[in-house]
Amino acid sequence: MDMSLRKNTPLSGLLPGITVGRPLVLTLAVVVLGVLAPWLVSAYELNLLARFLAMALLAMGLVLVWGQGGVLSLGQGVFFGLGGYAIAMHMKLAALADGELPDFMVWSGLDALPWWWVPFKSPLVAILGVVLVPGALAALFSWAVFRRRVGGVYFALITQALALAFATLLISQQPSTGGFNGLTDFQTLMGVELGTPAAAHGLYWLTLALVVGVFVTLRALMASRYGLLLRAIRDGENRIRFLGYDPTPFKVVAFTIGAVLAGLAGALFTLHAGVVSPALVGVVPSIEMVIWVAVGGRNSLAGAIAGTLAVNLAKDGVSSAFPDLWLYALGLVFVLVVTLLPGGLAGLVADAGAAGWGKRLKTLIIGEAK
């Protein structure tokens, strides 16, 4: 598959709608609706929305890494998982009295806390760990790989292997990781009782605020000289190298930002869902993450958020009605998007704005008119 190599028109689908006037009003309206959501939807729906918005943080990171940087990562689940486990470990420890061990360790016959659990007693370490552990791992890993000029499909395969290895490791180290079941049953976070409506609302707003903040920051980054160079490296790495730039650090920075956002997403998701487990971090979830962004539009931050919400809402609907069908449906959606809509939903909106819906639909059905 040449997804990572494919050059779609890079700027046309970029951030449709945040330029001026009506789109800005629309964006603000969406944000206001988002802020008011706790009073507009049920507690169950709010929890779903909160999870999806957490995932949207990861998806926006993929816009930078994959859309702008041309680096397809099939291992974002690893960084998502590192963030999730970092906060989950802290919450497990915070619920214990001194000298006690988490229940699953006791059942597995451990008599002391593994050394790498110890620092996570501190809430500060846990919160820093949410961003620093995925960030540091991503920086080291991507630097080692990009420096050797490994890219494209090979990079995608290495990241997929990383996701497989990470999930396998978590399952195999059951006594210290909770194994297949992962970590669950959290009570408090920094003294705040989880599971109350107030905590749910607070965590939801925190997630929403981060989504807005990351959206604005990444948008500025993409418009900066750094963003321009990242796209230039995507389109002609050698030309850029022979203009005197070292492409490696540009790509490492993008990949690291993507990993930090994935870690943040994993931690927030864990708080909303009340569980983190290997099923959320392996190969299949990592590919799903790429599909959210493919559906939304890999060069559009707004598209990535929309794609994440749309695919996950569909997943929630389809997998509760027909659990076996979900992966087939997802695969079908992916094939359709890649073949018919390389710019994703964002590309569709941008084209519709330019050409009108009728023409776009005609193009979709009977092909390009030219």
Place this chain on the structure above:
Amino acid sequence: MNAQVTAPHIGTTAPASNLLLAVDGVTVDFDGFKALNGFSLTLDRGTLRVLIGPNGAGKSTLCDTIIGRVRATSGRVIFKDQDITHLPEHEIVRRGICRKFQTPGVLPGLSVVDNLMIAAKRDRRWWASFRHGVAAEEKARVADILETIGLADRAAAPAGQLAHGEKQWLEIGMVVATRADLLLLDEPTAGMGPAETSQTAALIRRLVGRHTVLVIDHDMSFLEQLDARVTVMHQGQFLKEGSVAAIRADADVAAVYLGRAKENIHHG
């Protein structure tokens, strides 16, 4: 440090040595095939040199070796009195060498002006890309080059939409925008008609003096318009050097090209 300002300094602050580049006995061995075989070449500051030779003579390999894309098996490349043979590519460029590739290496998705802006940026370290704003001097330089290469009215167009000849000019413009002391132009007139070819020759002649230029090309009329010293390569080795007229009249050079033609006939 990098990118010494080219134009006004030459002449006023004469460098101790006039020698800019010395390729010293370079051999490039591709699994037994010697693309370059003990090849040497020197270039003085502000001069123009044309490199010719039959296909496979090693011209492009020489450019690749100077720029670090291909590594010398033995021998050295000396630039501004420093050994650059083993430096990373981007470091070689920062020292003041820039290359135009055979197939135009413009960035198709970016606008013409963005292509030039990227090339003109002085501080090419990654953290400098987070700074806001563009230096007025860089802007002026890009505007100047846009005029020179005749693309001022296409500045906002994506580079991928340019005609083939325009892409060639844009890439020459990018190479110039880097303020490199040494420009390596690999077949700058490939795919151009006679009118475009003469314009390109005039453009290159204007660059000489401010820059040192090494051109690879086959087109004889283009060489005559450039009117520069010619170095002839054959099978990775030095064959002849002289004026265009002298090279045209040279029996060895003719034999090399004719021999190649005969081979082609035999194999054809």
